[in-house]
Amino acid sequence: MVRAPCCEKMGLKKGPWTPEEDQVLVSYIQQNGHGNWRALPKQAGLLRCGKSCRLRWTNYLRPDIKRGNFSKEEEDTIIQLHETLGNRWSAIAARLPGRTDNEIKNVWHTHLKKKVKNHHQTFQDTKRHSSxxxxxxxxxxxxxxxxxxxxxxxxxxxxxxxxxxxxxxxxxxxxxxxxxxxxxxxxxxxxxxxxxxxxxxxxxxxxxxxxxxxxxxxxxxxxxxxxxxxxxxxxxxxxxxxxxxxxxxxxxxxxxxxxxxxxxxxxxxxxxxxxxxxxxxxxxxxxxx
DNA sequence: AATGATCACAACCGCCAAACC
DNA sequence: AGGTTTGGCGGTTGTGATCAT
Incomplete structure (x- = not known):
């Protein structure tokens, strides 16, 4: 299978999305849906690859996304689900309405992994200090x-x-x-x-x-x-x-x-x-x- | 105030499997 | 049946913000 040329070689834009691009993408999807991601950017007039559009939509622009900090309950849920499911972020996200797999993955790597690690360390120290x-x-x-x-x-x-x-x-x-x-x-x-x-x-x-x-x-x-x-x-x-x-x-x-x-x-x-x-x-x- | 370190998070990359032809 | 396309996933990176010195 031949890999498609990267976005830059195709003259497509990479990097952070501008508010204008967001607006174009949202408007297009609201009017036409997103049947074919590969065809979407061309039809919508965006200089982005389909994959980039899909990611932007699913991770950021989708209307049902819950923004803001994770609650203690959500964090606990992620920790428990991670214990059970491992790094299956999409499966974890499916159990947290409004949260994306990318967001959960980020919060795990930046907060929760450390929290769990400290937790285990505490336990080990307790054992070491026991008589x-x-x-x-x-x-x-x-x-x-x-x-x-x-x-x-x-x-x-x-x-x-x-x-x-x-x-x-x-x-x-x-x-x-x-x-x-x-x-x-x-x-x-x-x-x-x-x-x-x-x-x-x-x-x-x-x-x-x-x-x-x-x-x-x-x-x-x-x-x-x-x-x-x-x-x-x-x-x-x-x-x-x-x-x-x-x-x-x-x-x-x-x-x-x-x-x-x-x-x-x-x-x-x-x-x-x-x-x-x-x-x-x-x-x-x-x-x- | 300047600078380096660390954090937070959006976005990209590469791989895979299902769908399609 | 087999090659190609597409969407989805997890890992990783890039970069702006914040913190510490």
């Missing part, structure tokens, strides 16, 4: 055996650790499988559910909110869990760590009915977050970990 090595509770807890209640006594309130049982999707209720992500066959296969079964040392109400059963009924894709696991420090090769904000809860599954994992909670001063640690060996269907 025990972060690995210690992981090992201790992963060694916990359901069939041996005595192992539970290894867990302390100071460690802020809860025991959880992770169940595979086939054992979960159908409503749990209503996904927050785009649902494809692969997604359904990869969607995992985590369920709280027991709380060895309930956290104080002052520090952690009360959590009821419905809290755990959300799910998140393995892809996301994988992404999260890649950015975390100090994990042994055979361990997987997921990290999620309070609402969308981590998940894992195996061919087995159940296996052990644990979560730890932390708070970055703004929100509560959860880490979920699972032995990679307990995820036999997920070699990509």
């Amino acid at each position: 025990h090595h972060p690995k210690t509770p992981i090992k201790k807890n992963l060694d916990y055996n359901d069939d041996d209640p005595s192992t539970k006594s290894n867990l302390t309130a100071e460690q802020d650790i809860e025991n959880v049982i992770v169940t595979s999707p086939q054992h979960s209720s159908s409503e749990v499988l209503s996904s927050v992500t785009d649902t494809s066959a692969t997604d359904v296969k990869n969607n995992l559910v985590i369920k709280q079964e027991m709380m060895d040392t309930p956290p104080s109400d002052e520090y952690f909110p009360q959590i009821d059963e419905s809290f755990w009924s959300e799910e998140i894709s393995v892809d996301n869990a994988k992404r999260q696991s890649e950015i975390h420090y100090g994990l042994a090769d055979d361990e997987v760590q997921f990290q999620f904000p309070l609402s969308p809860m981590a998940a894992a599954a195996s061919g087995e009915d159940q296996f052990n994992a644990y979560t730890s909670k932390f708070d970055d001063g703004m929100d509560f977050w959860y880490d979920v640690f699972i032995r990679a060996a307990d995820l036999p269907d997920l070699p990509e970990f």
